Amino acid sequence: MKRFLKSINIPELIRPLGQLVFFSLGTTIVLSAIVLVFALILDRTVVGQTLFERLNVSLFTYTLINLPQVAIDGLTIGFVYAAIALGYTMVYGVLEFINFAHSEIFAVGAFVGVEILIALDRFGILAGASLVMAYVYLILAIVGGMLAAGGLAVAVERVAYRPLRHASRLVPLISAIGVSFLLQDAIRLVESLTTGQFNRIFPTFGNFDRRVILGKMALGTTNITLGVSIKSIIVIVSAVLMLVALNYLVNATKVGKAIRAVAQDHPTASLMGIDVNRIISLTFLVGGMLGGAAGVLYALKFTRIDAFVGFFPGLKAFTAAVLGGIGNMTGALLGGIVLGMLETYAGSYMGVFTMGAAGTEYKDIFAFSILILVLIFRPQGLMGANVAQKA
Amino acid sequence: MALLETTNVVKKFGGLIAVNRVSFQLDAGRIISIIGPNGAGKTTFFNTLTGIYHPEEGRIIFNGKSLHKLRPDQIASRGISRTFQNIRLFGNMSVIENILVGMHVHLKQSPIDTLFHLPFFKKEEKESERKALELMTYVGLKGVGNELARNLPYGGQRRLEIARALAAAPLMLLLDEPAAGMNPQETEDIIRLFRRIRDEKGITILLIEHDMRVVMNISEWICVMDHGEKIAEGTPQEIRSDSRVIEAYLGRGAVAGQHEEKIA
Amino acid sequence: MIPHFFKDIITRLEQGIYPHIIILAHMVLGTALVYTSPRSNLAFLVLITSFFTLYYFKTDRRFKLIVGAVLTLFIFPVVGVRNIFYLEVIFQISVFAALALGLNIVVGFAGLLDLGYVAFYAVGAYLWAFFGSQQFYVLPFAPGTQPSNLPFLLPGDAFYLFMFIAILIAAITGILLGTPVLRLRGDYLAIVTLGFGEVIRVLANNLDKPLNFTNGPQGITPIQRPTMPLAAVDGFNALFGGLVGHDVSPADMYNVMFYLLALGVIIVIVFVTRRLDDSKIGRAWTAIREDETAAIAMGVPLVRMKLAAFAVGASFAGVMGVLLAGSRTFISPESFSFMQSIGVLSMVILGGSGSIPGVILGAATVTILNLQVLQGLSLYLSQLRQSDAVIPIINFAWANLSNQLDPAKYQRLLFGLILILMMIFRPEGLIPSQRRKRELAHDEDDNGK
Ligand SMILES: Nc1ncnc2c1ncn2[C@@H]1O[C@H](COP(=O)(O)OP(=O)(O)OP(=O)(O)O)[C@@H](O)[C@H]1O
Numbered sequence A: 001m002k003r004f005l006k007s008i009n010i011p012e013l014i015r016p017l018g019q020l021v022f023f024s025l026g027t028t029i030v031l032s033a034i035v036l037v038f039a040l041i042l043d044r045t046v047v048g049q050t051l052f053e054r055l056n057v058s059l060f061t062y063t064l065i066n067l068p069q070v071a072i073d074g075l076t077i078g079f080v081y082a083a084i085a086l087g088y089t090m091v092y093g094v095l096e097f098i099n100f101a102h103s104e105i106f107a108v109g110a111f112v113g114v115e116i117l118i119a120l121d122r123f124g125i126l127a128g129a130s131l132v133m134a135y136v137y138l139i140l141a142i143v144g145g146m147l148a149a150g151g152l153a154v155a156v157e158r159v160a161y162r163p164l165r166h167a168s169r170l171v172p173l174i175s176a177i178g179v180s181f182l183l184q185d186a187i188r189l190v191e192s193l194t195t196g197q198f199n200r201i202f203p204t205f206g207n208f209d210r211r212v213i214l215g216k217m218a219l220g221t222t223n224i225t226l227g228v229s230i231k232s233i234i235v236i237v238s239a240v241l242m243l244v245a246l247n248y249l250v251n252a253t254k255v256g257k258a259i260r261a262v263a264q265d266h267p268t269a270s271l272m273g274i275d276v277n278r279i280i281s282l283t284f285l286v287g288g289m290l291g292g293a294a295g296v297l298y299a300l301k302f303t304r305i306d307a308f309v310g311f312f313p314g315l316k317a318f319t320a321a322v323l324g325g326i327g328n329m330t331g332a333l334l335g336g337i338v339l340g341m342l343e344t345y346a347g348s349y350m351g352v353f354t355m356g357a358a359g360t361e362y363k364d365i366f367a368f369s370i371l372i373l374v375l376i377f378r379p380q381g382l383m384g385a386n387v388a389q390k391a
Numbered sequence B: 001m002a003l004l005e006t007t008n009v010v011k012k013f014g015g016l017i018a019v020n021r022v023s024f025q026l027d028a029g030r031i032i033s034i035i036g037p038n039g040a041g042k043t044t045f046f047n048t049l050t051g052i053y054h055p056e057e058g059r060i061i062f063n064g065k066s067l068h069k070l071r072p073d074q075i076a077s078r079g080i081s082r083t084f085q086n087i088r089l090f091g092n093m094s095v096i097e098n099i100l101v102g103m104h105v106h107l108k109q110s111p112i113d114t115l116f117h118l119p120f121f122k123k124e125e126k127e128s129e130r131k132a133l134e135l136m137t138y139v140g141l142k143g144v145g146n147e148l149a150r151n152l153p154y155g156g157q158r159r160l161e162i163a164r165a166l167a168a169a170p171l172m173l174l175l176d177e178p179a180a181g182m183n184p185q186e187t188e189d190i191i192r193l194f195r196r197i198r199d200e201k202g203i204t205i206l207l208i209e210h211d212m213r214v215v216m217n218i219s220e221w222i223c224v225m226d227h228g229e230k231i232a233e234g235t236p237q238e239i240r241s242d243s244r245v246i247e248a249y250l251g252r253g254a255v256a257g258q259h260e261e262k263i264a
Numbered sequence C: 001m002i003p004h005f006f007k008d009i010i011t012r013l014e015q016g017i018y019p020h021i022i023i024l025a026h027m028v029l030g031t032a033l034v035y036t037s038p039r040s041n042l043a044f045l046v047l048i049t050s051f052f053t054l055y056y057f058k059t060d061r062r063f064k065l066i067v068g069a070v071l072t073l074f075i076f077p078v079v080g081v082r083n084i085f086y087l088e089v090i091f092q093i094s095v096f097a098a099l100a101l102g103l104n105i106v107v108g109f110a111g112l113l114d115l116g117y118v119a120f121y122a123v124g125a126y127l128w129a130f131f132g133s134q135q136f137y138v139l140p141f142a143p144g145t146q147p148s149n150l151p152f153l154l155p156g157d158a159f160y161l162f163m164f165i166a167i168l169i170a171a172i173t174g175i176l177l178g179t180p181v182l183r184l185r186g187d188y189l190a191i192v193t194l195g196f197g198e199v200i201r202v203l204a205n206n207l208d209k210p211l212n213f214t215n216g217p218q219g220i221t222p223i224q225r226p227t228m229p230l231a232a233v234d235g236f237n238a239l240f241g242g243l244v245g246h247d248v249s250p251a252d253m254y255n256v257m258f259y260l261l262a263l264g265v266i267i268v269i270v271f272v273t274r275r276l277d278d279s280k281i282g283r284a285w286t287a288i289r290e291d292e293t294a295a296i297a298m299g300v301p302l303v304r305m306k307l308a309a310f311a312v313g314a315s316f317a318g319v320m321g322v323l324l325a326g327s328r329t330f331i332s333p334e335s336f337s338f339m340q341s342i343g344v345l346s347m348v349i350l351g352g353s354g355s356i357p358g359v360i361l362g363a364a365t366v367t368i369l370n371l372q373v374l375q376g377l378s379l380y381l382s383q384l385r386q387s388d389a390v391i392p393i394i395n396f397a398w399a400n401l402s403n404q405l406d407p408a409k410y411q412r413l414l415f416g417l418i419l420i421l422m423m424i425f426r427p428e429g430l431i432p433s434q435r436r437k438r439e440l441a442h443d444e445d446d447n448g449k
């Protein structure tokens, strides 16, 4: 036992935790400051007046009241993005290839998890479950989603990417787009043959919908309660656990070393006795499992899923990966958190700040704009090194 | 006046300084070689000259004008043309089309000429096709105009790359290991070709080469690089007996083994 | 022995007068079949594949042109007005062929994977939808709240003018979108273009406020068509009335007209593509596709040439957009989804990127699979459901099959399969592109010595 404890590389467990806390707090503070400044400025304009007439609070107060909720929502979705983004970034690291089908791997994970719970629900197991068992079932669903998604990712790589490994860059990308489309309809096909329903709802059970009250705060005439839904806590905690585990796998184990070696250089890695194909499969497995878990967590948070549920989270997670510096795992964490926060802040405040001319409906475009701006001005991302193309 | 003059050119990749304060002059009409062990920074130096990389420091003056911040295509139209260490032809285009792409900067046809096949278009196409065929003969490629470039044998591909570079009618030709992988007969032929290009067309030639038979045979001046720095330059005789050069090659263990015998 | 024997026959058939006979026979057979059984999908397939025979067998150009013209200008319209479903299939094939040919310039020639190609299609469609409808006067009204008696902004005949304006506007959009991103590496560019496609769709969905430009998700309707000269209807009836068997209404005549317009656009695209391909511009595109670094080192200005490809491709999508808006008289953001972009891409990939006949074949195949095979399956399934047939071994009654299983809605499966299978087994497509063989007179002389 002592031996085992000794063999654990404690710094590698603490480092990512520190990073996560740092990234989350940093982003929250910066973004909150920005919206508050905006609110202060706009308070004096017609925007502030309109709001005052409507709700009888100043724009600044309104902004402040909503901040904690917005920050927590942003953090929750940010961690989901980070978990998906890791799948993109790991595959990119070893193959320099955008796994376009990763969004559907995510969707399959979500479906398998939700179907497991629905099945349990149908047998009446969920309804009467104790709190502990509720968590057991949730974990069961997450593990189920992980296994299905991981296995699928490995299979997809074998069938649709491996034969194309030496073709030009766009060929496997086109194949991946094909896989993405194929999987979307495959999900629909399976659903239509089995349940006949394309929209699946995450069953209500356990205490996941409850809110934990953190405190009350008086702000002028209004009393606001600070609360977090248990769902959000679950999402954040599980994402953090997975991210720490993944970091440990990659940075402190032998397998991780092999992954990093393959990412550096395939021929050299195979000269050193590493089975490159196996490591690539493993990368897809790990990335797929993370995506699958993220899928179930996403379903928990947003309740309703359909076959196309992966598209936007996938694209945004890809954006997050690019934002952080594709190929860089810490970058994916940072990118996911920043993007989730940015998007939530923008979605929550843009409508008020522009008096309804542009609001949440432009949230999805917002991520694209970030992608384009990053690619144009800092293609190596926030944390990536500048790598020029070889001539 | 020198045709090409570089002053303290520096190119880094992250922490690695691939080209370190290289100053270098090249007079018009000469044949000059750059040699040095693997990874010395020779190709990277070529890439900074042709604008594929922008140097972090230093100046490059070509034909009296600075090449600072110019794109590769702009540099090509200033009169620098090149070949690549690992052949980079347009594999799925025919041999003649490869050469025609080389002429790109000189073709004046407008989209209107092109769409309506106006007389100017036809004349220019015919003329450039004629020149391309001439160039094929010049480098020793015959009867393969419609062949796809990737179907040529290795030696033919090397020649085609040279023809494509010549098609741009450059002032200076940069050749990156043009004789690599050639047998002695082919090597001799290609040396003769380089002489002719210089003598008949007056094109200045700067080449990177590992094969010392080629280097010593053809160069009028040799510049030696190691670890990104220029460690020596001089006539072939001087370089042959320069202790630093010998050290650079011999002090390199296994990798240098192959050069050892060539330099002797 | 036997393969030899067949080879002999085929070689013989490819020579002399035989190709002409085969082509004509195929065409006549197809026409006769469709004529006698105007509802049969098979008969229609026989007719439409006569194009393939026409392409495959070598005959002189004039013969090909004449047969092609007879097929497209005479047989298809007549067959089409006899069965309006065929006309729809033919029209859609021509629309998608035009789109695929436009995308082919970007993907096939310049090697830029554009995943948001329908954005330009949408630009053209909304252009005419806005100016060719009442939308201008609806600007101040939220969707659904406008008064009913608003005038139209422009007369329907402005449609023709807008086909040209759309070329310009779509090309400008292409340049505006392309300029910042075309220096990106290929795979990033693909994702960014996908983003552009989505941006345009989201804009179409949401630009119903503060001013109502697009009428949001409901879309814009009615959109005007150009006036149909009565003479055209009368003329058609006088000429072909006997063959058709009934008098053609102006409404049907519109479909014929839009089909012919689409055909015209295709001819222009093919012409432009071929001329450009065989010039400095086309060679630069191919060079970029083959090796960007080598191309730029040879003096090809990358960004400018890529922009040109983007703009040319975009402009064709723009024209087709106007055509779509005019022919459907209704458009909504739904028609311009990511799936449409991938659909067009799968046509290019299936046929052979960079190959004009290939891309047309790809467009025809995918459209037919979509409209006839998938929908045919749907029909067949719903018949099975109504019957009391049972799947033998597993003893499953068709009637119990979920109503949600509707093959017609599985286009993504189709596109996905096409993309994957083609990439793995035949990345160059069904009819790979070929470099033009030049007649190099004195090159051959040298060879002969
Ligand atoms: N794009 C790049 N990114 C990072 N490092 C690079 C890049 N290109 C070259 N290098 C590094 O720069 C150094 C110089 O490389 P370069 O190719 O210029 O050497 P060279 O003298 O041409 O060698 P060789 O004789 O093998 O061709 C090497 O250490 C190489 O690994």
Ligand SMILES: [Mg+2]
Pocket (backbone or CB within 6 Å): B042, B043, B044, B085
């Ligand atoms: Mg080199």
